[in-house]
Amino acid sequence: MTSTLKISSLTKRFDGVAALTDVSLTVAPGQRVALLGHNGAGKSTMMKIILGLIPATSGKVEVLGAAPGSAGARAGVAYLPENAAFHPALTGEEQLRHYLRLRGESPSQALSLLGRVGLGHAARRRIGTYSKGMRQRVGLAQALIGHPKLLVLDEPTSGLDPVSRRDFYALLDGLAAEGASILLSSHALTEVEARTDRILILARGRLVAEGTLADLRRVAALPVAMTVTARNGYANTLAEALPGARIDAAGLLHLTCAQESKLSMLARIADFGTKVADIDVVPPSLEDIYSHFSQREGQ
Numbered sequence: 001m002t003s004t005l006k007i008s009s010l011t012k013r014f015d016g017v018a019a020l021t022d023v024s025l026t027v028a029p030g031q032r033v034a035l036l037g038h039n040g041a042g043k044s045t046m047m048k049i050i051l052g053l054i055p056a057t058s059g060k061v062e063v064l065g066a067a068p069g070s071a072g073a074r075a076g077v078a079y080l081p082e083n084a085a086f087h088p089a090l091t092g093e094e095q096l097r098h099y100l101r102l103r104g105e106s107p108s109q110a111l112s113l114l115g116r117v118g119l120g121h122a123a124r125r126r127i128g129t130y131s132k133g134m135r136q137r138v139g140l141a142q143a144l145i146g147h148p149k150l151l152v153l154d155e156p157t158s159g160l161d162p163v164s165r166r167d168f169y170a171l172l173d174g175l176a177a178e179g180a181s182i183l184l185s186s187h188a189l190t191e192v193e194a195r196t197d198r199i200l201i202l203a204r205g206r207l208v209a210e211g212t213l214a215d216l217r218r219v220a221a222l223p224v225a226m227t228v229t230a231r232n233g234y235a236n237t238l239a240e241a242l243p244g245a246r247i248d249a250a251g252l253l254h255l256t257c258a259q260e261s262k263l264s265m266l267a268r269i270a271d272f273g274t275k276v277a278d279i280d281v282v283p284p285s286l287e288d289i290y291s292h293f294s295q296r297e298g299q
């Protein structure tokens with residue numbers, strides 16, 4: 001399958017500051033990819049290069065097989081900035097008609113685009129009365145003009161409430177299912193964990209981890225946490241027999257073990273038979289994995 005985005009050995013320096021160093025990655029059609037990284041890690045710089053707004057210092061970037069910023073690339077790429085701003089006095093429909101005209105498309109598509117992002121009901125209201133989530137949807141509707149094959153979204157859900165975030169990701173899921181690739185940056189790890197196919201972690205301009213959450217979990221090899229509920233009166237017996245186990249105020253036992261000893265630890269706990277009421281196994285979260293890779297790079 002041809003990649004929507006292909007980046008090879010990308011390096012970008014600003015007056016001696018290395019914003020990106022030797023970054024290589026590909027994004028396939030229909031993939032939802034999260035770009036994570038601390039402030040100043042290089043996420044916006046990478047997006048600007050993909051959009052053709054600034055040149056790379058070295059390396060190669062291909063967007064839909066074309067150079068960033070070329071007519072071929074621009075025709076298939078859409079960008080949504082973190083805080084999309086619109087004219088507050090215009091209605092959603094008027095704003096969209098304006099963008100459609102600028103892009104040489106028929107303004108008559110405005111209502112169907114707004115309907116697609118769930119704003120059909122508010123199309124004739126002034127944007128000044130919209131909530132932040134609604135304004136982000138106007139931004140997404142604008143980004144959808146011309147059926148882009150790659151959507152570049154800079155922290156698209158920052159400042160949105162949980163329901164608006166969930167709705168926004170549902171929209172992205174639909175677009176990805178139709179074959180659009182999505183590259184989004186975010187600091188909200190929990191939502192990214194559930195709603196993207198691949199995760200890229202940048203630290204100080206280097207791509208320090210890349211893959212599915214399962215891939216990253218395997219590479220990070222972080223300990224697995226277990227919570228054991230003992231039957232009445234047996235918490236201390238279990239805690240004495242299980243290395244490193246600690247009892248919390250509610251009487252639950254907490255312990256951790258290496259990934260590879262998970263099954264033997266479970267078998268050991270199961271040997272206690274009816275003294276054990278329940279076991280929860282908690283794999284490392286994306287937050288744990290993210291700190292692991294970022295800290296390795298001194299963050």
Ligand SMILES: Nc1ncnc2c1ncn2[C@@H]1O[C@H](COP(=O)(O)OP(=O)(O)OP(=O)(O)O)[C@@H](O)[C@H]1O
Pocket residue numbers: 014015017018019037038039040041042043044045046
């Ligand atoms: N125009 C510029 N001139 C000089 N340095 C820059 C410029 N743009 C970015 N940088 C530097 O490049 C590095 C990467 O910045 P970038 O904005 O790409 O980070 P980011 O990951 O998007 O951060 P944030 O999460 O805060 O938006 C930082 O050290 C930043 O100061």
